Amino acid sequence: YEHYKTLIEPIIGSVNNRFKFPYNIPVEVNSCGNNRSYVAYTLINVERVLKVVLCTEISDIIGNIDNIDVKRAYTKYVIYHELGHVMLKITDTITGSREESLADDFAFYMLVRENEDVDVLLALYKELARLEKEGTIDAINPSDPHLNYQQVYYDLSCLAHGADIGSTYIDIGKRDSDECKVKWYEVSNGWSKVLTLWTKSI
Numbered sequence: 740y741e742h743y744k745t746l747i748e749p750i751i752g753s754v755n756n757r758f759k760f761p762y763n764i765p766v767e768v769n770s771c772g773n774n775r776s777y778v779a780y781t782l783i784n785v786e787r788v789l790k791v792v793l794c795t796e797i798s799d800i801i802g803n804i805d806n807i808d809v810k811r812a813y814t815k816y817v818i819y820h821e822l823g824h825v826m827l828k829i830t831d832t833i834t835g836s837r838e839e840s841l842a843d844d845f846a847f848y849m850l851v852r853e854n855e856d857v858d859v860l861l862a863l864y865k866e867l868a869r870l871e872k873e874g875t876i877d878a879i880n881p882s883d884p885h886l887n888y889q890q891v892y893y894d895l896s897c898l899a900h901g902a903d904i905g906s907t908y909i910d911i912g913k914r915d916s917d918e919c920k921v922k923w924y925e926v927s928n929g930w931s932k933v934l935t936l937w938t939k940s941i
Contacts, residue, residue: 743768746814747793754822758937760829765790772796777885779817781824788828791821800867809863812856819846826933839884840894844926847895851902851927861895861908868892898923 751766771777771794778797782789797817801810823845827838850857867888870876879887886894896909900916901923911919 743793743795743797743814746811747818750815750818754818757939758934759939760825760937762787764788764825766793767791768793768795770795779821781821781828783824783828788825791825793817793821804863806859808856809859812850812860813863815856816846816850816860819849822846822849826937830933830936839886843886843891843894844898845930847898848926848930851899851904857899857904858906858908861892861899861904861906864888864892864895865908865910898926902927 747766747768767790769792771780771792777794778800779791779793781791797814801813804810820842823842824838826845827841847857847860850860867876868891871878871888876888879885893910893912893914897911897914897919899906899909900911901919901921
């Protein structure tokens with residue numbers, strides 16, 4: 740936990756410095772059980788976001804990684820993913836089953852916007868997708884709202900290609916180059932408008 744805490748606190752501090760939401764949202768670190776599809780979750784009710792929980796089970800993914808840059812990139816991606824859920828809720832744009840993909844898009848958009856950690860995140864997801872395809876790690880159940888690692892990897896590759904990110908870890912598969920450029924435009928344009936609602940004025 741203490742090691743995980745050193746990764747989390749600077750990221751949460753940066754979010755607090757940059758954004759102002761209508762109410763305070765607690766962030767906890769706790770066990771989330773044995774559900775492999777969860778490394779974090781956002782708890783909401785009809786009216787508001789109650790809290791964000793970062794799962795100690797994230798260690799199952801990053802615990803054996805020696806590269807601190809990869810650990811930081813993945814932890815930041817997870818936190819930004821949950822921040823995407825928060826923004827969808829407070830702007831009242833919850834969309835159902837597609838919400839997980841929208842939160843993934845937001846997390847990746849934030850990393851590209853910050854111009855850091857993108858390459859190492861793509862490398863990590865390429866490896867996770869390979870392990871999942873080989874059966875070394877369990878695939879997410881198709882009924883789960885979360886995408887599996889292979890789906891996330893190809894989605895992030897498409898966004899990175901559309902954003903003209905220079906990385907050797909990009910693989911857009913059978914997707915068309917122009918399709919990825921359109922997708923990146925939609926993601927970056929849409930989320931930049933949402934961010935203007937909550938970004939603190941300097």
